[in-house]
Amino acid sequence: MLRGETFREQWHIKRGEVRLAWTVTESDPPNAWTVEADTDFIGKIVVRYTFEATTGGTKYARTLRSPDRPSGPAPSRSARMDEEAVIGLQNIKRNVGVSP
Numbered sequence: 001m002l003r004g005e006t007f008r009e010q011w012h013i014k015r016g017e018v019r020l021a022w023t024v025t026e027s028d029p030p031n032a033w034t035v036e037a038d039t040d041f042i043g044k045i046v047v048r049y050t051f052e053a054t055t056g057g058t059k060y061a062r063t064l065r066s067p068d069r070p071s072g073p074a075p076s077r078s079a080r081m082d083e084e085a086v087i088g089l090q091n092i093k094r095n096v097g098v099s100p
Contacts, residue, residue: 043068
C-alpha cells in the first residue's frame with residue numbers, strides 16, 4: 001500500500017473487539033512501511049515495519065508504539081504483542097505466497 005491509503009483491521013483487547021482505521025504514513029519499498037491509527041482506548045498507535053535482505057531471506061521487524069501513552073506496556077502485554085507479531089508475519093507470508 002502507498003502513503004495516504006487506508007485499511008481497516010479488527011483487534012481483540014481486554015474490553016472486547018475494536019476496529020481500527022489505519023492510514024499509511026510511510027511507504028518505502030522494500031525497506032519500510034509505517035501505519036497510524038487513532039483509538040479511543042490509548043490514543044494514537046504507530047506501527048513501523050522494516051525489512052532487510054539477508055542470506056537466505058529477509059529480516060523483518062515490527063515496532064509498535066503509542067506516542068500519547070506516558071509509559072510503556074507491561075511485560076505481559078509486550079509478550080502478547082510479540083505473539084501477535086508472529087501471527088501477523090505468518091498472515092503476510094501467506095498473503096504474498098511465501099512459505100512460513
